[in-house]
Amino acid sequence: MSEQPAEHLDPANTRPERLRVFLVDDHAMFRAGVRAELGAHVEVVGEASTVAEAVTRIAAVGPDVVLLDVHMPDGGGRAVLEAMRRSHPQVKFLALSVSDAAEDVIGLIRAGARGYVTKTISPDELAAAIRRVADGDAVFSPRLAGFVLDAFAARPDAPVADPELDQLTNREREVLRLLARGYAYKEIAKELFISIKTVETHVSNVLRKLQMSNRYELSRWAADRRLV
């Protein structure tokens, strides 16, 4: 994950209080590693290794951001998302996984996660991604940007039911392409002669379309989630 821009790498930027982060992963080793890496940037307020444990503890602790593993026994990250989304809309979820199969990524975003990074991400980049999710933005790694471009590719045989949701605008497509090429928001803004705020708006719109669209490819990816 190299997409995080330098201007977001300062964890002590906008908020005086430290972000409260909750870890959900069935690998204790990985949880310990993340906890150690993130300790300087955020406050890790809890951990869980199963879906049931995660649901009860997150409800009790009320963190800002939950780092969520995709592949866990008894339903994985999706099960946690589906259990928590309605009751705790203020909790933001960032998916973290070793898998980068398109159906996993798209499926999780559609279930409500606001971003997706792989476990090989550097600690600084992970902290920046958490910050961005907490601020209500989306986190599109280059790989996720590529999957989205693929999913929204203009296929002649794909009927468009709702142009508002089922198609990307040219601008959104350009932003995604630059994300996939490894550009930071600031660089994208410079390249397209728009403000960083506008870039963020485009990315948020793409995330919304990704979650709401009924496009065949998206539904298929969401439905076909392979459990490995």
Add this chain to the structure above:
Amino acid sequence: MTREPPISTVTTPPRLYRAPEHRMAAGVAAGIADHLGISVLRVRVAFMVLLGLSGLGLLLYAAFWAVVPLRPGDTAVPPRRDVGQLLPFVGIGLGVLLIQVMVFDSVGAAGTAGWLVAIIAVGAGVIWHQSAPERRRQWGDTMPVPWLGAVVEESDRRAFVLRFIGGGVLVAVGIIGVAAVYSPAQNFDAVINGVIFALVGLAGVGVVAAPVLWRTYSQLRSEREGRIREQERAELAAMVHDQVLHTLALIQRNASDVKTVQRLARGQERSLRNWLYKPTASPNERFAAALEQAAAEVEDTFAITVETVVVGDRETDERVGALVAAAREALVNAARHAGVQTVSLYAEVEPDQVSVFVRDRGAGFDPDTVEDHRHGVRGSIIGRMKRHGGRAEIRSGPGEGTEVRLILPISRDSSAAERNK
């Protein structure tokens, strides 16, 4: 297991074969005699006696001939038998019928009985002997009524159904005929009764056989699923054993060498990921696979990470191959000169062009001063793209990192609009 027409449960070996070494006609009598442990003469006499029943002996003999295989190993005749072997029976049967019609003015009751028994025997025999021999052996070991096993045969189901229905019709006709012949009065009721009895009989057989059939079918299916699962497990085990364990051992031995450990872990992760999630495509055929392979080679050679994202795909040809080679060169340059651990590679296949972007956030350079004496950039990237009708742009500045953009138009109209401008 015997090869008699299946009218009873199966017995275990010794099996009934025709014995070619003592044969007069087809070795049927000799085979039966061997099988039953009585003298050949008695068997032949029995056939002669049965011949009195309007040629039933002859019919039975022909049926045995059709159904019972030659003893394997002492003949050049292949064990597989076909419908052609029923021809002698048909011929002889027709002959007997003609003789009967000529000698008596009509076919007698005994003759009819003989005929009907023969038809039943033939029907059952057809069903029986058309099933594949190795299957039959398998059912013979497990099923009380072996030829029922034919129902669950997976292959060639339609042909089988046709055979089975044909044989069943023969059997039914025979049974109905027997009922009709032996009913006292030749009135319509008798025929109806006969038909009803026959149907009841068949239904009974069906009811008895259904559970057995179903059980066998599900047994076979679960066996097959088990085999497939087993195969997958074996494949995974082989993969883990050949690669992952090997890599872990190497990592332990090179624990002090951070670069090597990173390279080993990265390479192993990539191959495992591909094995789990990606349909295998040949780098010689598909653009995306070729590009990913090039990225993997650079990763392994220079111990860096290449963030590869490919959108769309297409067949490769000479020009697309040149694009991949240029992209590879750009990756090598980034790995050599940028001084960073991560390089971004993005490729997109559109209807009118293929584009590749190689970006690093490393040292960067001033393109004007470097291009003169850097053969890699001038020849391997810019020149190569030009030769194949594409173009290359390099944007870089000291301290800003570098981006190499490769555009290859793939329609005849090479004036594809430049994107992102």
